[in-house]
Amino acid sequence: MKKAILALADGTIFNGYSLGATGETIGEIVFTTGMVGYLETMTDPSCSGLIVAMTYPVIGNYGVNREDCQSDKVQVRGLIMKEVSDFPSNFRCQETLEEYLISENVIAITGIDTRALTKIIRNKGAINGMITTDENFDFEEHAEKIRSYKVASTVDSCSATEQTTYGEGSLHVALMDYGMKKNLLAPLLARGAKVTVYPASTPAEAVLADNPDGILLSNGPGNPTACTQQIAEVKALIESKKPLLGISLGHQLAALAMGGQTEKLPFGHRGANQPVKDFASGRTFITTQNHGYVVTKGSLAEDVAELTHVNVNDGTVEGLRYKNYPAVTVQFHPEAKPGTKDTGYLYDEFFAMMEGKCNA
Numbered sequence: 526m527k528k529a530i531l532a533l534a535d536g537t538i539f540n541g542y543s544l545g546a547t548g549e550t551i552g553e554i555v556f557t558t559g560m561v562g563y564l565e566t567m568t569d570p571s572c573s574g575l576i577v578a579m580t581y582p583v584i585g586n587y588g589v590n591r592e593d594c595q596s597d598k599v600q601v602r603g604l605i606m607k608e609v610s611d612f613p614s615n616f617r618c619q620e621t622l623e624e625y626l627i628s629e630n631v632i633a634i635t636g637i638d639t640r641a642l643t644k645i646i647r648n649k650g651a652i653n654g655m656i657t658t659d660e661n662f663d664f665e666e667h668a669e670k671i672r673s674y675k676v677a678s679t680v681d682s683c684s685a686t687e688q689t690t691y692g693e694g695s696l697h698v699a700l701m702d703y704g705m706k707k708n709l710l711a712p713l714l715a716r717g718a719k720v721t722v723y724p725a726s727t728p729a730e731a732v733l734a735d736n737p738d739g740i741l742l743s744n745g746p747g748n749p750t751a752c753t754q755q756i757a758e759v760k761a762l763i764e765s766k767k768p769l770l771g772i773s774l775g776h777q778l779a780a781l782a783m784g785g786q787t788e789k790l791p792f793g794h795r796g797a798n799q800p801v802k803d804f805a806s807g808r809t810f811i812t813t814q815n816h817g818y819v820v821t822k823g824s825l826a827e828d829v830a831e832l833t834h835v836n837v838n839d840g841t842v843e844g845l846r847y848k849n850y851p852a853v854t855v856q857f858h859p860e861a862k863p864g865t866k867d868t869g870y871l872y873d874e875f876f877a878m879m880e881g882k883c884n885a
Contacts, residue, residue, distance in 0.1 A: 529634040530662050531605060534653040534672045537645065538664065541636035544609055545626030549657035551674045552576035552602035555817065556643045558796030561587070562813075562863035563622070566795075567601050567631070568594040570683035570704030571773065571815045573746040574676035576654060577795075578605035580643050585622030588613030595706040600683070600746075603656045604633035605642065632656050650791040651817065678746040680704050680755060680774070684725035694718040696879050699737035701725065701762075703755065703774050704745030712860050712872045713741070726754065729761035739768040739879040742775025744858065749777035749787050749818055756781045763850050768878035770871065771854030773816050779854045780845065786824035790841070793817040794856075797863050800837035803844070809837055810867045812857035819856060820845065851878050 529543035533554070556578040557566055563584050566577060584606045604626070613621055626633050634656050646652060653674045655667060683704030691710060694717040700709065703725050713720045723732055725745075732740070740762050749756075752774075760782035763769060771779040777787050794814040802809045820842040822832075834844025834855060844855040853875070859868040 529658050531634050532655045532664050539637040541634045543658045544635045545633040546630045547658040550603045550632045551655045553651050553676050554654040555651050555793050556580050564593045565595050567599050568596045570596050570600050571744050571746050573600045573678035576603035577601050582607045586610040587615035588618030589620050589625040590617040599629045599631050606635045607639040609635045646792050680725040680745045685722050690721045692719045696738045698739050699732050700741045703743050705743035708860050729758040733765050742771040744773035763852050769852040770875040776854035776856050780820040786821040787818050788821050789818050801834050801843045803834050811865050814857045
């Protein structure tokens with residue numbers, strides 16, 4: 526196998542082997558704790574601009590099925606693994622992970638101590654780095670380029686380019702695409718909705734002119750405070766008093782629109798095993814998450830929104846219910862691809878709001 530090098534911005538070097546394309550790539554390095562879902566992670570627009578390290582030690586053991594892709598291309602800037610399975614075993618397998626990485630021109634490294642890498646990120650926070658297949662790599666020649674990298678991905682670069690409608694249900698959902706996962710459509714269509722997907726730059730006035738029964742704000746990449754246009758439009762959507770559900774980035778944009786604040790986590794929440802407590806039921810659910818920012822706790826006045834969900838690990842905000850509007854938002858992914866489906870009840874509540882059976 527061809528050798529590869531992972532160089533962190535602080536000068537730490539990991540030597541491993543190349544898997545996939547050759548060359549070099551720079552990105553912000555984060556880790557995800559899921560045992561499965563490597564294809565969904567690689568193609569999730571929320572990972573745009575990132576190099577993702579898989580903490581589970583063996584990746585690729587069930588191969589690749591392109592039906593599981595969450596967008597039309599690989600979104601990560603690189604992939605880091607300890608060990609890759611050469612002989613996947615699954616009845617849905619179409620190709621090996623290595624074959625997929627080569628066909629999609631993805632630079633990846635394997636054979637490194639991902640446990641040690643994860644400890645560095647946990648202690649220092651998300652850190653920039655480079656994966657290169659140049660065996661004569663000199664860190665000092667690339668240090669400034671690595672350290673100065675900033676995630677430049679925007680919702681507009683990951684969003685749909687045109688308005689599209691799916692399904693023929695009696696309830697019409699306007700889905701604002703800020704870099705949505707493909708599977709975000711599935712629970713809406715399964716419940717019999719007609720769904721219109723709108724590009725991220727669509728004005729609220731144009732969305733409301735279509736008279737939807739409800740509005741869903743999708744997930745997406747990057748720093749939510751950079752979405753100045755979208756924040757203004759989300760405020761107008763909330764103030765329309767249409768039933769609204771926000772997910773991940775959509776949750777953050779809603780909070781900013783209503784006067785809240787967001788902050789960057791040291792190393793983010795990524796994986797299919799994040800514990801979240803629902804105050805209404807008193808239950809704790811294991812959720813799928815993929816984000817680096819959260820709504821700052823206490824940044825929204827008590828008469829504006831109430832806290833509905835909290836992360837059990839670090840106490841961060843996971844859900845909000847707005848007091849004067851039929852709007853609820855969550856930081857996690859209720860559609861869970863991959864992951865458990867226990868929090869699908871949020872879609873049931875959203876549909877009940879649209880049908881007028883309950884109030885937010």
